[in-house]
Amino acid sequence: MSEEKGSRTANIFDVARLAGVSHQTVSRVLNDLPNVRPATRARVEQAIAQLRYSPSPAARALVTRRTRTIGLVTPGVSDYGPTSVAMHFNFAARAARYNVETVSSLDADAAGVREVVEGLLRQRVDAIVLIVVDIAVLEAVRGLDLSIPVVAAASAPRRSPLIVSIDQYRGARAAVRHLAELGHQRILHVAGPQRAPDATERMRGWRDELAARRLAAVEPEYGDWSAASGYRVGSALDVEPDSAIFVGNDHMSIGVLSALRERGIRVPEDVSVVGFDDVPEAGYLYPALTTVRQDFAALGELIMQKVLIAVEEPETATEDTPLPTHLIVRQSTRAPGAE
CATH class of the missing domain: 3.40.50.2300 (Response regulator)
Known part of the structure; x- marks a missing residue:
């Protein structure tokens, strides 16, 4: 058992455990992104050297072809939730030095969704993010054979490593x-x-x-x-x-x-x-x-974290527990009969 463990190639989570940081921090160090403290960066680099870690060849090959652009498909509505998620995702993408190409989709049918996705593929985006308000959109994208990862913000009944949500x-x-x-x-x-x-x-x-x-x-x-x-x-x-x-x-x-x-x-x-x-x-x-x-800021950041993993270390993607909500009690509720 120990021999098998010793012969296993280290992955990004091994580096994170040894350095005492999150895998997202390791990814930021690997990509030389900002907002990592020098002491943390040094600890991660030491763990990388100690474990002789290098990203998988497939992921590294993808990195060399990257445009650092993400396609974001938003619903054609101005509702508070979807617009807030899109805004905070854009903030997180910018912090990770990614550009976002946003397309609003009015159609939930398979043909309309395919047209939107094909337009983004022509722009050579590294990944596609969906903000889902109609389950038909998610089903339509799942039916496409895409060569890049698709991350969805959706309260889908079926869990997936590439689906994130608020509970x-x-x-x-x-x-x-x-x-x-x-x-x-x-x-x-x-x-x-x-x-x-x-x-x-x-x-x-x-x-x-x-x-x-x-x-x-x-x-x-x-x-x-x-x-x-x-x-x-x-x-x-x-x-x-x-x-x-x-x-x-x-x-x-x-x-x-x-x-x-x-x-x-x-x-x-x-x-x-x-x-x-x-x-x-x-x-x-x-x-x-x-x-x-609902914490839309946390959801936007989580989406970006999923994109980074899907692009750079797809074999390490795992399911996430939906983000929690918080009940805010104000004056519109009261016990029956209370005055």
């Missing part, structure tokens, strides 16, 4: 748990689009938390992430006394709050409302919105 499911359960622990027995859900993987995971979390507490689930109403759709749903929502509403995102929550106010239904005195995202305006609504915060 929508546990975030939704935390929101519903908060409402149930306040004493609400009837917790409605205003969901996002049915083809959106984030919406699917949030709805799954809502159902499972209700089931775990033996609370009945009323069929959800669907919006399109916009405040206008939240207003439309909120205008007709069957809100009984002491109900609560878990809304699929903060912008729909804004519409729901407006519709309830017009109907003379008070928040939180008559009904509690929880959103999802923690948009910058959430704390300044009236009442200030209880919501689930």
Whole structure:
């Protein structure tokens, strides 16, 4: 067993363990990137020399042909989540001295996706990043035989080393748990689009938390992430006394709050409302919105880390646990009957 271990070629994770740093730091040293302290750089270089480490021939061959350009495919929407992820990914790419070629895709069909991807391939990008709001886009790209890695930000039901996400499911359960622990027995859900993987995971979390507490689930109403759709749903929502509403995102929550106010239904005195995202305006609504915060900056950085591994050390790629969310409790939730 020891002979086998001794004869094994060292990889980037061995270097990271010996140097006491992350594999991303080792990658930054190998590529002579900034933001590595001199003492850390020296420790990594010492570990590289001690282990006689060199990147795999295949990865090194790829490096010599690199354009240091990444193709970013964003959805043709201006929603807060996707635009925030794209912005923070661009920051992380710039820090790693990569350029980003961004293309917005309005089509979720296979032909439209193929056209976008082929356009990026003609620009000789080193990798493609997808920000997925429609599961059909991810399925279409999976059906293409590409010679470069594809990293996706997607709440996909099937895990993969090249898929990163924020834990929508546990975030939704935390929101519903908060409402149930306040004493609400009837917790409605205003969901996002049915083809959106984030919406699917949030709805799954809502159902499972209700089931775990033996609370009945009323069929959800669907919006399109916009405040206008939240207003439309909120205008007709069957809100009984002491109900609560878990809304699929903060912008729909804004519409729901407006519709309830017009109907003379008070928040939180008559009904509690929880959103999802923690948009910058959430704390300044009236009442200030209880919501689930997502760390879009961390997701953007994680995507870039995945790209670096996929390009430079593809054999070392591993699955990541989805990033956690955080429940932010404000004034839009209250125990039933409390004054």
